[in-house]
Each structure stands twice: as C-alpha cells, then as structure tokens.
Amino acid sequence: MFMKNSTQDIESILATAEKFFNKGNYQQAKKQFELAGKTSDLKGVKEKILVCDQELQSIRAKDLLKRARKHAGKEHSQKALQCFEKAYQITREDWIREKIEELQAGVANQDAYASAQKAEMSGEFLQAAKLYEQASAVHSLQDMFLRKACCLAKAENYEEAIEVYQQLDTLDCEASYYYGFSLAKMGRYYECLQAWERLNSQPTDFIVQKKNVQSLLTVDLYDRLKRNEDFAEIYPIAKYLQDTTTDQNLADLVDVCRYALIQKLWVNEQYEAIQTLLNDASLEINKTIIDLYAKTSFKLAETSGNIVGLSLYWLNAVFNLEPEKPITREAKDKIRQKLLCQAEALISKVASSGKESEKNELIIWSLEKALLNDLYSLFADQESFAHLLLTPRLARKQNKSDEILQFIQDHQQDFSEKEASLKMGSYYSLSMQSLYHLEQAAYEKSIACLTNENARNEFEEYGMQRVNFVYGQYCLESGKSWPKKLINTAISWFELSPSEESTFINKALGIFDEEKLLHYEEFLTAFHKRRSSASIGKLLSTIMSRRVMILHNSETISPKIAQAILKKALQLDPDNELAHSGLKFNEIVLKTQEIDTLFNRCKFNKASKIASQSEHQEVRDHFFQFIDAITDEDHLDRFGEERNLFLKECYECTVTVDPYHPVAEKISDLLEGSYETIR
C-alpha cells in the first residue's frame, strides 16, 4: 500500500517537474527534480537537474549582459565592466572578453583625460599633450587634438603644434591664435597673419602682437628683397601687408616689388602677367604706369590681337614721349609719328577682322588721336602744360579733365573758331561718355548716358546739345519721328553750331524715301514754326514738294491736294524749281483730266476752250491727240450720215485751238474728200 502511494507521489512530482521544465521554469523544475531525486534514485533525474542548472546559468548570463549594456549606455564603465566580467565567467565567450578589454582601455583613457587636464592646469604641457592624445581614443578626436596642439604650443614645441593644427578641419579662436603664434615663432609671419584673420575678437594685447608680427614680416620682406629672392613670391605678400595695414612705408616696398617683378616678367615676355599687376585698382596712374601699360598693351596687341589697352594708353604715352637724349622737336615729332603709325597699323589690322568692338576701338583711336594732335598744337612749347596732354578717358581717370577744360577755355582765342574749342572741350567734359557712344554710332546708349541735370559749363552744354541733335537726326534717318522734346535743342544746336545747320540741310537733301521725307517734313515744320529761317524754309519747301510728287506719282493723293501742298511749298520758297515743275505738271494733269471729262460728255467746244486757254502745250497736245483719235477712219465709220457733221464740229474745235495744227489739216482734207465724193 505504502509502496503504491510512494510511487504515485514520485510520478506526480516528476510530472510537475516536467511541466515546469517544458514551460522553461527551470528553477521550479530543478526543485521538483531534486525532490524526486531524494525519494528515489530514478534514472534521468540527475541529467535533468544538470540541464536545469545550465539553463539557469545561461539566463543569469543574459541578465548580466543586459545590465552591462545598460551601464555602458549610461557611460558607467566600471559597473558595465563588472557585469561583463561576471557574464564572461559564466559563458566564457570570446566577444565578452574583447568587450571587457575595450572597456578596461576606456576606463584607463578616461583617467588619461582627467590626468591631461590636471597636467595642463599645473603647467606640465608636454605631459598633458601626451595624455590628450591617449584620451583621444575615447573622446572626440577633434577636441583632444585641439587640446594637444594647444599644449604643444604652450610647451614651445611649435613645429609639432603646427603639424597637429594642420591636420584639423576647423580651428576655434584659441586654436587660431596658437596656430598663428606657432607660425610666427617659426618665422612664418605671412601665414601667421592669415591664420589670425579668423579671430573676430581683438584684445589690445593681441593688436599689439599682431602689429609686431606685421613689422617682423615687413623686415623679412626687405631682407628677402635684398637677397633678390623671387619677386613673384614677395609681391603678393607685400601687397597683402599693404592692404591689411596702415603702414605708409609699405607703399614703397610694394612699388619696388611690383616694378622688380614687372622688369623680370618683361624680360620673360610675360605680358599678360604684367597687365594683371598693372590692373591693380589701388595703383596711382602716373607717367611710369601709363608707359608700362602702353608698352605691355602694344606687345599684347602684337601677340594676341587684344587692342583695348593699346588704344587707351598708347596715345598718352607717345604724346608724352621723353627720349633719353635731348633731341629736337622735329625729331621728337618724327619718333612720335612713327610710333603712332605702328600702333595704328596694329589697331586697323585687328579692326579689319570685323568685330564691332574692335571697329569701335579704331573709331575711338582716331578721335583721341585727333584730339591729342589739336591739344599738342595748342600747348606748343608750353612745358608747364605738358602733363595735360592726355586723352579724355585718361584725363578722367587722373582727375585732370577740369584742368584741361580750364586750359581750353583760357586759350579759346587760339582756336580757328569758338565752336572748335567747344567741340574739343566737350570730350573732356561730363558729356564724354555720351559723345564716345555717339562716335561709335551707338545713339541709344549715347542719349541714355546723358545726365538730366543742367550743364555745368559751356563745353558740357555743347556736348549735350550735340548728342540730343544727333540722336534726333538718327531718329529721322531710321524712319522715326524727331523726339518732340528735342525740337528746342535742335534750334539751340543750330545757333551754337551754324556749320551743323548746313551739314544737316545737305544730308536732308539726299533723302528720297517717302517715309523719311514725312518725318523730316514734320520736324522741319515744327522747327520752322519755332525759328523760321530762309535756309530751313527752303529745305522744308524742297522736302514737302519732293514728298508730294512721290505721293502724286503713286496716286496716293489727288492732284488737287498735291496742288495745294505745292503752292504751300512755293510760299516757303518761291524759287523752288521742283515745286514749280510739280505744279506745272499737276496743272497739265488737271486740265487734261478736265478735257477728257468734257470729251466724254461730247462738250467739244468747252474742251477746245480749255486747250486754247491753257499755257501748257502738253494740254493742247493731249487735246489734239484725242481729236486725232476720234477722227480716225475706223472711228468715223460709226457715224454714217452724220460723219460730215461730226467732222465739221471737230474741225471747228480744232481751229479754235490751232488753225494750223496738222490735225486741223487732216480733218479739212477729210471734209473735202467727203464733199468730192458727194459731188
């Protein structure tokens, strides 16, 4: 009985144990297996207990790893390390061992960072630099290297500090300062100043130190210059110093470097590089620079066909030619002439290539050459004014336009006429740009450049009037109306420049296009209303009659309207031959038309009266042609018995006009022939 019960209990315990085991509750399963094992030595129970132990260890290890990761995430490296170590004791897995080693290193490096900071604070900079490098294994590489470089600089290990700084992507203020400082200590002043440019804050001590570095750089450049080092390298540094400091002495240094470099580049025929140096906006334009520009531009024009600089500087350089040896004015003029011819040949050659801009260069060249020739003859031997022998463009660049204008004004008596002085002066006035456009036939640009302000002097006034007038003329020639607001300027322009009036008249007389004639007529009518003059009146008369004849010939207007306009034209100019002949022609047309109408109505007597009274033979000829045609045999056949009556009527009309006209004789013969037939 007892045995039976005991067996039943064990089976029940084992069943419970298995149930727990299958559910993964190894703790309870182990307890039940152990209970069962105590009462009976059943096979398999020990193994089951062993499996439960293994599973329980595995769960513990998993739990430890979970906790370790949690600590690691919170950067509790020490606690994480303990958990990983316990887990490793259970599992003996390699990755856990590697993790433990990594954490152990991290803990050590965390200590390194703290130690580095401690060392830096206590002034042990070299030690601190080493420790910061060690700490970079776990801390931000950028941050640790910034600290390391800073400590190296503080430890006066400048070369290594520079190397570290150069590896870093970005430098903060402290780093920028120490980088620059290290560079300065190594004698690399230019790089130092460039590094310090990143520093926005400028404490007083720093400003003083920066000035010292600038001074050291200046001295260094002087020494390099004396050693004849590469000017190409020295110049940009000197220029940088000049641009970033207020040191006046640097201007000389920069000039020396620039000129030395230019000399070297000239020998090497590197003309484009010279032009780049000369294009420096801060460069004061003086005779030396003008000469250099001119010669470089000449070489460039020869080699590359670029003539822009040549036309701007050559004339100025050549007209201010100062040969080394004293020579006669005649010889000087010959040299100048030769140099001008050489440049002009180059410009003309390039301009003939067909590009608009280059053609314009030739136009400007010709204009400026003429201006300088005139100025040169004005100056004659007045050496004191030689510095004013400049083209308008360069005079403007050198702020000498007013001085030149004053000179022209003071010497107006030396010009053939006042207008010549005004014309020359206008190019040196503020109207210059507009006038240049005008010369290049860029009329729209020319008018757009003109200021709306009142002219400041008579030269500018002349320039403005000229631009306005030429623009108006351009409008007429391109088939547009003369701008209404510019009509008054045309009046004052002709008063200012009477020669222009005759030029304009001659030009207008060459117009035969109907549309252009219309615009000319409109302009001249408005002009004549405001300022009537015989010459303009005559021109208007010619334009009116020319246009009306074109319209009449194309039958666009009736002869009556044409007659009215022609009469008006004759009022303006009674000697207008065209109007006279037009009127005559028009009258012939009108009379012949009238005769035709009367013939069509069989009013022969009235027609003959008009023909006999007309002063134009053409009208009578037309009359006789008609009579001749209607007294033709074929035509007469239609009259039958009334033939002779019709002939008689025709005869009577004809003799009224001209009794001896061949048509009268012809009709008389016809009548006699008829009578003979009857007889």
Added chain:
Amino acid sequence: MNPYKILGANPNMTQRDILQAAALAMRTKLYSAQEIAIAQKELMNPITKASHDFIHFIEVPISCDEFLERPYCEISSPTDLKRLSCFDKKI
C-alpha cells in the same frame, strides 16, 4: 619685329657695336640675312632706333639696389613674441 633680339644688341650700343652685332648675327645664322639687314638699318637710324627703344624696353622708377633702408621694428626677432592667454579656454 624686334631688331634688338635679332642682332642680340642693347640700346646703349654705338653704331659700330651694331655693325659688329649684325656681322655676328650673320655668322650665327639664327635669322635670315634680310631680317638682319632690316634690323641693322632700323637701329642705325636714330628715329627708328628711338621708336624701337620705346617699344622694346621699359623703365622702372625704383631699382632694388637703391632700396636700402631697413624699416624700424619694435622687436627684433620672433623670440621676443610673448604668448598671450587672452584666447585661452577654461579647462
């Protein structure tokens, strides 16, 4: 055309020097006889010589040799530069 280049001459040469340079250029045969003849003619004529002088030579106002005065500097060498702490970060 640069006659100075053809003859290997310089602007300070006398007419005799130019003739010698032309003779030498004929011997070296770097340029044709015609080119050498034209170059010689150009340099023997004072007017054309002056125009070539203008075109082919430049004058710069300050020579490096004339540039002697070393500027004054408060400190004499980089060793005199003292480290500033005004940009130091707090540790």
